[in-house]
Amino acid sequence: MALALLIGVFVAGLVLGVPVAVTLGLSSFAYLLTAGIPLVVIPQKMYAGIDVFVLLCIPGFILAGNLMNGGGITERIIRFANSAVGWARGGLGLTNIAGSMLFGGISGTAVADSASIGAVMIPGMTKVGYPAGFSAAVTAASSTVGPMIPPSVPMIIVGALSGISVGRMFLAGAVPGILMGIAMMITCYIIAVRRDFPRQGWRGFGELAKSFLGAFWALAMTALIIGGLLSGLATPTETAVVACLYAFVVGVFFYRELPLRLVPRILIDSAVSSAAILVLVGFANVFGWILVSERIPQMIAGAVLDLTDNKYLVILIINLLLFFVGMFMETIAALIILFVPLLSLAQGVGIDPLHFATFAVLNLMLGLTTPPVGVCLFVCANIAKLPLMEVVRAILPFLLTNIVVLLLVSYIPAISMWLPSLLLD
Numbered sequence: 028m029a030l031a032l033l034i035g036v037f038v039a040g041l042v043l044g045v046p047v048a049v050t051l052g053l054s055s056f057a058y059l060l061t062a063g064i065p066l067v068v069i070p071q072k073m074y075a076g077i078d079v080f081v082l083l084c085i086p087g088f089i090l091a092g093n094l095m096n097g098g099g100i101t102e103r104i105i106r107f108a109n110s111a112v113g114w115a116r117g118g119l120g121l122t123n124i125a126g127s128m129l130f131g132g133i134s135g136t137a138v139a140d141s142a143s144i145g146a147v148m149i150p151g152m153t154k155v156g157y158p159a160g161f162s163a164a165v166t167a168a169s170s171t172v173g174p175m176i177p178p179s180v181p182m183i184i185v186g187a188l189s190g191i192s193v194g195r196m197f198l199a200g201a202v203p204g205i206l207m208g209i210a211m212m213i214t215c216y217i218i219a220v221r222r223d224f225p226r227q228g229w230r231g232f233g234e235l236a237k238s239f240l241g242a243f244w245a246l247a248m249t250a251l252i253i254g255g256l257l258s259g260l261a262t263p264t265e266t267a268v269v270a271c272l273y274a275f276v277v278g279v280f281f282y283r284e285l286p287l288r289l290v291p292r293i294l295i296d297s298a299v300s301s302a303a304i305l306v307l308v309g310f311a312n313v314f315g316w317i318l319v320s321e322r323i324p325q326m327i328a329g330a331v332l333d334l335t336d337n338k339y340l341v342i343l344i345i346n347l348l349l350f351f352v353g354m355f356m357e358t359i360a361a362l363i364i365l366f367v368p369l370l371s372l373a374q375g376v377g378i379d380p381l382h383f384a385t386f387a388v389l390n391l392m393l394g395l396t397t398p399p400v401g402v403c404l405f406v407c408a409n410i411a412k413l414p415l416m417e418v419v420r421a422i423l424p425f426l427l428t429n430i431v432v433l434l435l436v437s438y439i440p441a442i443s444m445w446l447p448s449l450l451l452d
Contacts, residue, residue: 117219
């Protein structure tokens with residue numbers, strides 16, 4: 028009875044559009060009340076879920092990204108990307124994707140990417156003749172690269188859940204993220220040629236060099252983060268703090284576009300965003316504890332292994348499950364609830380934990396661009412002032428492209444394992 032109520036309240040909350048954190052909290056509350064378990068379990072498990080040292084770097088990376096964005100980073104990155112690829116057919120679409128790849132190495136979140144890049148690129152693309160639906164779709168699709176290229180908030184969550192080094196997680200996501208970006212650029216170019224989208228003239232190597240120098244301090248932030256982790260001189264949390272100081276100095280003294288009067292607002296916005304993530308982590312930990320106590324993970328693993336113990340079929344089943352869940356559940360909540368039981372299943376058939384973690388995160392990123400809970404879809408549709416379904420139709424080629432990349436990453440472990448092995452082993 029209690030388990031049925033838990034699932035019923037959870038599904039009802041998702042269907043009604045209640046925020047995922049609230050849905051997790053309400054369904055857990057209903058279960059505990061019905062099962063006669065003391066409600067003090069809720070704060071205990073919430074605290075246990077967020078009392079993880081590595082999670083301290085989430086506010087740091089969010090603040091660093093907001094400081095850099097407030098300091099004029101978006102325009103500089105777009106200018107550099109445009110000078111590099113904007114001359115090709117459909118050049119602004121290619122610029123959009125390249126800009127997301129570069130911006131993703133700073134923000135670490137897909138929603139920040141789609142909002143920042145989209146606010147500049149969607150109106151700009153429609154103004155010169157690109158369909159509004161295509162402009163919104165390419166922005167939403169490319170934003171999913173952000174959480175794969177370090178720093179990445181989902182990768183930090185996975186590191187906290189599994190004990191895998193956050194540095195290894197960051198490196199494992201880099202090559203798949205770049206592969207996603209290149210694949211989407213190819214897709215964008217093919218669509219642009221077929222539909223005769225506009226192209227811009229080549230602006231010369233002088234503009235390329237000038238735009239690179241303008242974006243240099245922003246791009247160097249990714250090198251700072253990775254360098255700190257690889258050198259062993261700093262933990263992920265310490266690296267996040269250094270990144271905040273770096274972003275402040277660059278925005279105020281180098282770019283000179285970050286007014287000091289805006290810093291308190293940026294601090295408040297970053298604190299609110301961080302608190303929202305940590306509240307979600309806390310409630311998801313309560314929900315996950317209930318599932319473990321009901322032996323749901325063991326039931327899932329047992330059901331899959333009853334079907335097959337073939338490694339490749341298990342990978343396919345896990346991907347189908349995660350893709351379906353990602354359509355309805357927020358990424359971080361899905362990771363906290365499903366990652367550990369699915370990791371046990373994956374290890375049971377010989378899948379490396381780092382490899383599994385990489386394709387699991389990539390899979391759930393695709394949920395950000397699929398209805399009904401595709402947050403990036405809603406953001407870009409709102410910027411473009413379009414009905415959601417128009418953007419959904421336009422994004423299908425990019426979604427199919429990313430699914431192909433997902434399958435490559437899932438079945439070729441070297442794509443994700445090569446860089447960590449090269450630099451850390």
